Amino acid sequence: MSDVELMAEVRQTLGDIHMTVTTEAILKRGGALRVRRRGLMAAAAVSTFALAAVVATSLAPPTPALAAWNVSKTTAGAIDVTIRQLDDVPGLEAQLRGDGAPSLVTASFAIPASCTEWLGGGYSTRDVLTLANDSGLPASNGVEFTVHPSDIPQGALLWLGLAQTGAPAGSSGPAGPMSVGLFDDTAVCAASG
Numbered sequence: 001m002s003d004v005e006l007m008a009e010v011r012q013t014l015g016d017i018h019m020t021v022t023t024e025a026i027l028k029r030g031g032a033l034r035v036r037r038r039g040l041m042a043a044a045a046v047s048t049f050a051l052a053a054v055v056a057t058s059l060a061p062p063t064p065a066l067a068a069w070n071v072s073k074t075t076a077g078a079i080d081v082t083i084r085q086l087d088d089v090p091g092l093e094a095q096l097r098g099d100g101a102p103s104l105v106t107a108s109f110a111i112p113a114s115c116t117e118w119l120g121g122g123y124s125t126r127d128v129l130t131l132a133n134d135s136g137l138p139a140s141n142g143v144e145f146t147v148h149p150s151d152i153p154q155g156a157l158l159w160l161g162l163a164q165t166g167a168p169a170g171s172s173g174p175a176g177p178m179s180v181g182l183f184d185d186t187a188v189c190a191a192s193g
Helices: 003-014 023-059 089-098
Strands: 069-073 079-083 103-106 129-131 143-147 156-164 175-184
Touching: 069 089, 079 089, 089 103
Parallel strands: 103 156
Antiparallel strands: 069 079, 079 143, 129 143, 156 175
């Protein structure tokens, strides 16, 4: 059967069927269906995007707030320290001691009256503590240094005298310069922080 014969047969079969709906009504209905379909597709896309945002937010680790100070032990046994503010000086001291560095942390350059300098032999504080900034002044991230607990001599206590800058006396402020030394590790000295 050729195309012409097929068309003639279709016309004959459907010849008795007449359209009662106007062309304008058909076009209007088609337009409405397209608008609805596009709206549903847009809503589905927005829903998918919103769901993806919720999932991404719930799976993403929380953004950590910068702490006044951070202490982290390295795999080599050293302790990396960053001090941004002089908040919770006793907590910093406890963290250093807990990580194996016998230490005394004060919020002042003044040597505690109950402490005496450790005179147990030749030592260099550079063996015990390495500053990120050799001047001892704070960097843009605060005061940064690394403590090497295994190099603190037996019977010695590492002293970190920290000063505050940029804030009124009595309130916490940015960490300033620091002083470092070794004292005799006595109970009286260790308690003077």
